[in-house]
Amino acid sequence: MAKQFVVKLTANFEQNLADIERFLTEVDAPQAYDGLLDELLDTLIPNLERFPGMGRPFMNRPVGSVEATNALAALRVKLEALMGQSDGLREYVMDHYLVLYALIDGNIYLLSIKHHRQLSFDFDAHWGP
Numbered sequence: 001m002a003k004q005f006v007v008k009l010t011a012n013f014e015q016n017l018a019d020i021e022r023f024l025t026e027v028d029a030p031q032a033y034d035g036l037l038d039e040l041l042d043t044l045i046p047n048l049e050r051f052p053g054m055g056r057p058f059m060n061r062p063v064g065s066v067e068a069t070n071a072l073a074a075l076r077v078k079l080e081a082l083m084g085q086s087d088g089l090r091e092y093v094m095d096h097y098l099v100l101y102a103l104i105d106g107n108i109y110l111l112s113i114k115h116h117r118q119l120s121f122d123f124d125a126h127w128g129p
Contacts, residue, residue, distance in 0.1 A: 005106060006106070006107050048101065048108050049108070059087060097113050097114065097116065100112040
């Protein structure tokens with residue numbers, strides 16, 4: 001039987017969840033937060049444990065500017081120093097959210113969760129400048 005990966009939540013991921021809960025409570029939609037938690041616990045986490053590479057490689061995203069090209073190059077260097085590779089950073093598309101995760105030493109670290117309408121992930125918050 002293949003090794004099952006362990007999914008771990010980072011502090012940033014937990015903060016993202018708290019922000020989502022706060023927002024959905026303020027707009028009187030706490031049931032949407034419950035649905036998100038159900039999807040994470042019943043679908044995403046079990047699937048990642050069995051199929052850790054199911055998300056698309058983050059570094060394969062098309063880039064449309066010199067600034068983005070430079071930022072991705074700098075991120076690639078940081079990832080290779082941290083993980084020994086840069087293709088371990090992946091994103092998984094849920095119904096309304098995008099999850100960023102990293103495969104490191106047999107573990108899956110959930111790094112960030114954002115609504116599709118949010119623009120980007122904050123890499124500096126994860127690894128510093």
